[in-house]
Amino acid sequence: MSSEAILSLREVSKSFGGLKALDTVSFDLDRGQITSLVGPNGSGKTTLFNCISGIYTPESGRIHFSGREVTSYSAARRCKMGIGRTFQVVRPFLKMTCFENILVGWCFGQEKYQKPAASDADGILEFVGLKDRKHHQAGELRLAERKRLEIARALATQPKLLLLDEVAAGLNPVEVQQVVTLLRQIHQQGITLLIVEHVMSLVMDISDRVIVLNEGKKLADDQPEYVSNNQKVIEVYLGPSELDPKDTA
Amino acid sequence: MTRRDFTLLVGFACLILVIPLVVRNEYFLHLFILAAMFANLAGYWNLLDGYLGLINFGYAAYVGIGAYTSALLAMHFSLPIPLCMVIGGLLAGIVGVLLIIPCLRMVTFSTAIVTLAFGEIARIGATAWTGLTKGEMGLWGIPPLFPSQNKLLYYYGCLGLLVLGALMLKCLLHSRLGLAVLSTREDETAANTSGIETNRIKLLISGISCFAAGVVGAFYAHYILTITPGLFSIGYTIQIMTMSMFGGKGTLSGPILGAFALIFLGEGFRFMQDYRMLVYGFLIIGTVMVFPTGLAGAIARVKQAMGIKRK
Numbered sequence: 387m388s389s390e391a392i393l394s395l396r397e398v399s400k401s402f403g404g405l406k407a408l409d410t411v412s413f414d415l416d417r418g419q420i421t422s423l424v425g426p427n428g429s430g431k432t433t434l435f436n437c438i439s440g441i442y443t444p445e446s447g448r449i450h451f452s453g454r455e456v457t458s459y460s461a462a463r464r465c466k467m468g469i470g471r472t473f474q475v476v477r478p479f480l481k482m483t484c485f486e487n488i489l490v491g492w493c494f495g496q497e498k499y500q501k502p503a504a505s506d507a508d509g510i511l512e513f514v515g516l517k518d519r520k521h522h523q524a525g526e527l528r529l530a531e532r533k534r535l536e537i538a539r540a541l542a543t544q545p546k547l548l549l550l551d552e553v554a555a556g557l558n559p560v561e562v563q564q565v566v567t568l569l570r571q572i573h574q575q576g577i578t579l580l581i582v583e584h585v586m587s588l589v590m591d592i593s594d595r596v597i598v599l600n601e602g603k604k605l606a607d608d609q610p611e612y613v614s615n616n617q618k619v620i621e622v623y624l625g626p627s628e629l630d631p632k633d634t635a
Numbered sequence: 636m637t638r639r640d641f642t643l644l645v646g647f648a649c650l651i652l653v654i655p656l657v658v659r660n661e662y663f664l665h666l667f668i669l670a671a672m673f674a675n676l677a678g679y680w681n682l683l684d685g686y687l688g689l690i691n692f693g694y695a696a697y698v699g700i701g702a703y704t705s706a707l708l709a710m711h712f713s714l715p716i717p718l719c720m721v722i723g724g725l726l727a728g729i730v731g732v733l734l735i736i737p738c739l740r741m742v743t744f745s746t747a748i749v750t751l752a753f754g755e756i757a758r759i760g761a762t763a764w765t766g767l768t769k770g771e772m773g774l775w776g777i778p779p780l781f782p783s784q785n786k787l788l789y790y791y792g793c794l795g796l797l798v799l800g801a802l803m804l805k806c807l808l809h810s811r812l813g814l815a816v817l818s819t820r821e822d823e824t825a826a827n828t829s830g831i832e833t834n835r836i837k838l839l840i841s842g843i844s845c846f847a848a849g850v851v852g853a854f855y856a857h858y859i860l861t862i863t864p865g866l867f868s869i870g871y872t873i874q875i876m877t878m879s880m881f882g883g884k885g886t887l888s889g890p891i892l893g894a895f896a897l898i899f900l901g902e903g904f905r906f907m908q909d910y911r912m913l914v915y916g917f918l919i920i921g922t923v924m925v926f927p928t929g930l931a932g933a934i935a936r937v938k939q940a941m942g943i944k945r946k
Contacts, residue, residue: 439828461827471828479821489816493811495830543830 392547392578393438400433400448407433409446409602415547420569421580422589422610423600426622431582432474434599435549438580439471440464448630452546465495470545472536474552474582479524484535486517486522488542493542507542514538514568530561537568538580547578554585566592574620598622655790664786668858670792670807670898672706675800677878677890679847682804684811684876685885688820690747693754694848695871697727699761702856702866703768706777709857720853727849728842735841739834746925751869758867773863778860780857789858796854797891800847803888807843808886881919882929892930938939 387414391414395630400408407430415421423431437441440461442519443522449457456464470491480489488510511517514534518569519527533553546615554562566588573579573592583589589596589610596613599607600622613619655664676698683689686871707724708714734753738746744806760799776808781788807813817832826833836946856862880895900918904911926933 391889439825441824461824462830462832465830473825477822477825479818479825481821482817486814486817488833490814490826493814493830514688539825563863598800 387569390416392452394450394451396448397451398437398444400430400437400444402441404600407595408437408444408464411599411602411604412447413597413604414582415578417578418573418576419596420581420592421574422593423580423582423587423597423599424584424589425605428601430602432551433600433602434502435471435546435551435580435582439469439549441551446618458618461538465543465545468497468544468546469549470495470540471549472533472540472551472553473554475531476536478524478527478539480531481523483523484511484527485520485536487535487539491539491542493603495540495545497505497544510538510542513541513571530557530564533557533565534568537572539551541572541627545577548572549579550579550581550583552582552584554588555581558607562588567598646848651794655787660693661786662882664790666898668789668793668904670895671797672855673875673878673898674891675793675797676848676875677882677894678800678887679844680802680875680889681842681879681884681886682807682816682845685889686808686816686820686880687837688743689735689837689841689871690743691731691841691844692845692869692872693748693757694750694875695869696754696846696867697848698755698852698855698864698871699864699867700730700733701727701852702862703761703774704849705853706769706774706856706862709778710774712775716857718778720786720850720857724846724849728846731840731845731848732842735838738923739837753870754867754869756758758864758869758890758942761864761867764835767866773861773864774856775861777860777862779860780854781898785920793854793858796851800851801887801891806888812836814840855894881929883929886929886931889929889931892934895931 393400395414396412397410398408399406399410399413411430411434423434425431427428433442437444440456440459440463443458447457450492451464451467451469454467456467459467479490485507488507489502493499500628508517508520511520514537516534516538518530519531526533527535537550537553553569557565562585566617569579569581569592581589581593593610596606596608597604597609598613598616598619605622606616606619608616655667658664676694679693680691683691701720701723704726705716705719705724708719708722709716710916734750735746738749741749746858756769759889762770764770764811765772780792808816815826815831815836818829818831819836852866855866876895879890881897882891897919901911901915901935904914922933923929926936928935
């Protein structure tokens with residue numbers, strides 16, 4: 387584990403029944419980088435997120451965050467330490483207002499409780515572009531806005547590492563562009579980002595590094611331009627090439 | 636709260652305080668005392684079901700535990716009765732927390748089954764443990780809370796308990812803890828990843844709610860002076876639940892409205908004799924169908940409609 391690493395996974399495995407959702411996955415995330423996690427459906431991306439954020443405990447392997455082992459810590463404790471996350475299927479508190487949603491993150495997600503000031507919440511809402519929605523219930527928001535609200539709630543916990551699970555899925559191109567801008571701004575605040583994403587243009591656009599998962603195993607781990615030319619990755623995404631001599635044999 | 640709401644509230648409070656001085660009717664006072672106790676219970680049931688999203692079908696058992704504990708302590712050790720009531724509440728709270736611990740690993744609906752079973756076990760236990768509880772014979776000769784059996788004192792006593800209970804609920808729900816309670820109901824996983832230990836919240840709120848049930852049960856014991864294991868029965872839990880839903884689940888005023896409305900309606904329908912419960916049942920179903928948010932929701936809608944008209 388290098389001193390630069392904010393998050394470090396060592397041989398993390400998790401299975402559901404007989405299915406190995408994660409098979410000895412190891413990697414380090416450097417502080418301040420944007421890393422994308424890609425892979426076909428069912429390759430274990432969300433399971434990995436759940437292991438990092440503490441919703442699942444891995445069966446074997448260890449997870450270190452900010453130099454401390456957090457493998458057995460609860461999700462709430464990891465959140466307080468600085469791991470924020472959003473969900474693939476958004477989960478804002480629907481019957482609470484946007485303001486209250488952020489207040490939850492602010493009041494419970496920080497390392498030490500700080501009395502919330504109205505300006506803090508306003509600042510976060512303005513940052514994600516939901517200022518005029520402050521007193522609306524989360525259930526009244528559009529999908530794109532709900533996704534922003536989730537990001538806002540995670541930001542209110544003052545994370546050091548933010549896990550974003552498919553923030554661009556289901557959004558139109560204009561909204562995707564807005565998300566890219568938002569992610570860049572979050573990154574500029576010094577927050578390390580780990581992103582699960584299917585929108586490849588976004589991945590190629592903003593990532594410093596791309597990790598490819600397939601059937602629970604790490605397949606590739608490199609800079610985006612190398613990964614997109616990696617033969618194994620292309621096979622996983624597009625099926626084996628017919629010209630491949632190994633297949634015809 | 637607007638100025639008009641405040642004036643209304645003060646007016647209402649004065650009315651409540653003066654009523655028993657004017658209406659010198661023991662039967663009416665008894666109904667009022669019952670309604671106030673049920674209002675308190677419905678409010679704290681609502682804290683679990685309406686705010687936290689945890690259904691507890693064994694709620695009457697905590698009332699029973701509080702009542703029996705307090706009564707037995709007062710009878711055998713002649714401790715001061717307010718102290719007995721607090722100890723009764725504490726025991727109910729502790730049992731409530733212990734029961735929820737295994738439920739934390741289950742889905743919400745399994746909790747309903749576990750608590751339902753516990754309620755029955757507690758009732759059968761109270762019936763069978765004749766050495767302590769005198770079984771179906773019931774405990775009698777419980778020392779009264781107030782030296783003279785004047786209903787007026789109990790009227791103000793239960794009113795005080797109700798106001799205290801409601802104020803505590805209001806403070807709790809408007810605090811940081813209240814925010815955690817609501818987000819646990821809305822989405823447990825999201826609450827976890829926002830830094831809330833939802834299991835601790837569930838245990839704490841269960842403890843508070845069952846404590847309140849125990850204290851009200853103890854008050855009942857030292858008011859009625861005779862208690863039987865029937866106090867533990869699921870029927871009471873259903874009644875408390877109905878009041879909470881009829882009045883408005885997830886609101887502060889709802890359960891209080893519901894308890895008073897159902898107690899007095901139930902009595903008001905006595906002239907119908909055998910058809911009484913039938914009409915009562917249909918009325919509840921009808922209200923819940925027309926106003927899914929209960930009486931409190933209906934009032935809010937009427938107020939809103941009036942506000943629009945005035946504009």
